[in-house]
Amino acid sequence: MANDFETTIDFIKSQFKTDEFIPLHVPHFGGNEKKYLLETIDSTFVSSVGAFVDRFEVMMQDITTAKKGIAVVNGTAGLQVALRLAGVMSDDEVLTQGLTFVATANAIAYNNAHPVFLDVDIDTMGLSPIAVSNFLDENAEMRNNVCYNKKTNRKIAACMPMHTFGFPVHLDELLSVCDKWNITVVEDAAESLGSYYKGKHTGTLGKLGAFSFNGNKVVTSGGGGAIITNDEEIGTKAKYLTTTAKKPHPYEFYHDELGYNYRMPNLNAALACAQLEQLNSLIENKRTLATEYASFFASKGINFRTELENTKANYWLMCIELENKAERDLFLKQSNENNVMSRPIWQLMHRLPMYNHCQRDEQKNALFLEERIVNIPSSARM
Template identity: 60%
Template structure:
């Protein structure tokens, strides 16, 4: 199959014979204008307003989590989730190298050190086998906490990421974390509407975090959320997201060094209108992935699909070429032809600020990085 065959097929299914086809554009086909106008008319456009509360309620309904806390973006959600989860200066936090830089940056914002452990080829998410092997080589449990035997640092949290909306082996990861006394916080930024069995991603550990950036399945322009089943955790997260102001009609008393991370009502209005359409969006994205799967069958190019027992939201569809030259050839030709495609992220351990971080064997992440390409995945307006 040639690059031009793929480009022609993408143009045919998006019904765009000549113009630019983005990787993932938002679709506003519901109550977005109505709710945003309502917010403007109310004058409650900042972090106090009915849509912020409604957004949190909808996130609880969708994920099945008992509590949700709205934030201004996914990075702040992950940062706050770790702070509330007890990450301290100098701790080590295990994550995967194949991820968006925000995962590693949020760890650094806590003044902690990322540790990179390999992914599975099947899920592109953190490998529970690689995690277990790394901990057996490096870790020891002392007094109900995990420590790195070589560095002496506490390993406080593990953050797997559900890559492109495909659920990782999160149940197995949770078992490893429980065995080694490490808190589990899921980076579910890309996986709204993804499940393992009947359980939504982001709900398998202490907390999960989501992103609602402009290119996500659901967007609020900028926004994030923390979900958890722990009441005390949720209460503290919400308190710290609102500058730790004690409730009072007129006095300004704050009891923690905290953050101004609360989602504005204006963004929440957009998010609520988008979440109302989530079932339709997911249905259309699944139909798109099915068309791609049929097209790439027997082509020599692998199309990544959800693993058995899981439901992926197919946020970004992904294909695997035979090698890096084939990958780069397609990236060059498709983008020249105004059909947007992109490679996987540069592995975190190769970025200058994370080059000296501790890492395990990363063979799978390196293999995927050389071959993976995301292709247009927008929700089509039908």
């Protein structure tokens, strides 16, 4: 297998046409980024009020077809506020996947709620509707049309799937299970801008969705995020809460509930707008790379992860599934020593000290993937 890995490393280098270090994902600034940033500086509106913040929110509505888009400082803040708007309160529980980036769990904890870590599906690497259904059948009961965990006596207030690396979860099945138990779905769509499930953009099928525009995403604002929803009342409340819950007034400062200073600065929004203008071309470029990878890895007998039927993935971070942990570790070592960045998928949340007490299921599929999935360079080659 070592020789195969050498060939793989050479192939990846050939795709990026360099012997220099190849990162996992770098931003591409090939549009109006500098122009819009200079406009923002010239306007003096560089903080959380400005034309580009408004433009960004409209662009997110247009791209996702959501009725409301709300700019926030990062994806984690978006998730935190989205959960609050979904009705998650202190000491409630939120069902989510154990195989995820830590921000998913942190957003739950920031609301003083408790994550419950459930298994993922092998094909999507995201929250499994079967795992959710099995957990609820065994642990939940309805009290006055509200779902409670019989073992902890806490309300199960929401379910938050995460679309891993931009691959949509099985949303129809998950929504059906949650509807049966009257549980609100909030989509962690941080990694899935430009991904679709049965023709609908991720983030629009749950009550709310949240996206990240971190420096390593498909498009970036340096730091930034967005909440989307088709509930206009919730969208208005989201904008209000993220603007310190300040009542509009020409000069008085009055805040009538606990809010957050979570608005995206106009400087970041300027960068985001220029990036969003290039979203389609960036994704098409990445999909071309994914096609090249798929053909190469098929010839090597290595499973390169591709989108499922009835979905369109943005291929944010592309990944391969190796035979076992030993093969994974060998590939990680050889690729990184040869200037090709690769990384393993995340450690399961229950392995982290702040979450090792949380309720969870067997995590069979998550454990399988944790030992085998490796991300490889995925940048657009513009």
